[in-house]
Amino acid sequence: MGLDLLKGKRGIIFGALNDKSIAWKIAERAYEEGARFTLTNTLVACRMGEVVELSERCEAKLIPADATSVADLENVFRESMEALGGKIDFVLHSIGMSLNVRKGRKYEDLDYGFLNKTLDISAISFHKVLQVGYKMDAISEWGSVVALSYIAAQRTFYGYNDMADAKSLLESIARSFGYIYGRERNVRINTVSQSPTMTTAGSGVKGMGGLLDFANRMSPLGNANADECADYCLTLFSDFTRKVTMQNLFHDGGFSNVGISEHAMEQYNIGLEFVGESAVE
Ligand SMILES: NC(=O)c1ccc[n+]([C@@H]2O[C@H](COP(=O)([O-])OP(=O)(O)OC[C@H]3O[C@@H](n4cnc5c(N)ncnc54)[C@H](O)[C@@H]3O)[C@@H](O)[C@H]2O)c1
Numbered sequence: 001m002g003l004d005l006l007k008g009k010r011g012i013i014f015g016a017l018n019d020k021s022i023a024w025k026i027a028e029r030a031y032e033e034g035a036r037f038t039l040t041n042t043l044v045a046c047r048m049g050e051v052v053e054l055s056e057r058c059e060a061k062l063i064p065a066d067a068t069s070v071a072d073l074e075n076v077f078r079e080s081m082e083a084l085g086g087k088i089d090f091v092l093h094s095i096g097m098s099l100n101v102r103k104g105r106k107y108e109d110l111d112y113g114f115l116n117k118t119l120d121i122s123a124i125s126f127h128k129v130l131q132v133g134y135k136m137d138a139i140s141e142w143g144s145v146v147a148l149s150y151i152a153a154q155r156t157f158y159g160y161n162d163m164a165d166a167k168s169l170l171e172s173i174a175r176s177f178g179y180i181y182g183r184e185r186n187v188r189i190n191t192v193s194q195s196p197t198m199t200t201a202g203s204g205v206k207g208m209g210g211l212l213d214f215a216n217r218m219s220p221l222g223n224a225n226a227d228e229c230a231d232y233c234l235t236l237f238s239d240f241t242r243k244v245t246m247q248n249l250f251h252d253g254g255f256s257n258v259g260i261s262e263h264a265m266e267q268y269n270i271g272l273e274f275v276g277e278s279a280v281e
Helices: 022-032 043-047 050-057 070-084 112-135 163-185 208-218 226-237 262-275
Strands: 010-014 036-041 062-064 088-093 139-149 188-194 248-251
Touching: 010 022, 010 070, 022 036, 022 050, 022 088, 022 226, 036 050, 036 070, 043 050, 043 062, 050 062, 062 070, 070 088, 070 112, 088 112, 088 226, 112 139, 112 163, 139 163, 139 226, 163 188, 188 226, 208 262, 226 248
Parallel strands: 010 036, 010 088, 036 062, 088 139, 139 188, 188 248
Antiparallel strands: none
């Protein structure tokens, strides 16, 4: 049951692929909270059919777009404003992809063509969304833009590969553009750094099962799931967070501030018994 938190607001949601996607959960919750929005994803993703079902259920126009194409993004903003009848109040950027991860290229053996694609799709597309929105003056005053990030932007996580570099850039873009968009138009821009979550993109990360368990043991509140991430993002789209901008906001059950937890240590000690001896006196 919604609280009308987003009643009257118009949005654009990038990145809903299937019912595991974080963007999918955000779309469902935004609809419940009274928002109207368009959905956009690559042509291939739109043709896969699942997003069509979501768009029908949420009464949301589906607009195919490659988020690395400025022309496609201009079309997304144009068609969204037409369909929704005015400027956009909130934008969700929920996009990530690494061909190096997909093709099993290690960080010390990156394909640089793939790296360029990773950065373009997963980070520079965020700048493109913001720049297109800014130039078209398509985002309302006190509008809110959120992109999803991961703590590998700050600290090294085995297996996250070149996506770590993309997330660092993504968070930097939120700060750099957040300053300009805030100063000129009172638009806020933040990134939400989410717990590991079992989605299509998430399951591509090497050792995802172990990572989920580790993060869960380390986090005093446990991992945040996609539904909880949706609730958090809605608060950032709502009028209750109008002065929050240029932040990377951890939504991770406390993981980011824990060095070692009792639960993780218990599991680690079992592992030590199994290995047989400790190298540390
Ligand atoms: N799953 C996790 O563990 C986790 C944790 C923290 C942050 N995130 C971030 O959350 C966001 C959403 O990922 P998800 O986990 O929901 O997975 P997902 O696979 O459901 O979503 C990724 C989306 O990116 C879209 N995409 C890829 N290339 C694109 C392009 N060129 N143009 C437009 N869209 C494109 C895909 O079609 C897909 O919808 C990503 O930024 C991801 O890095 C995920």
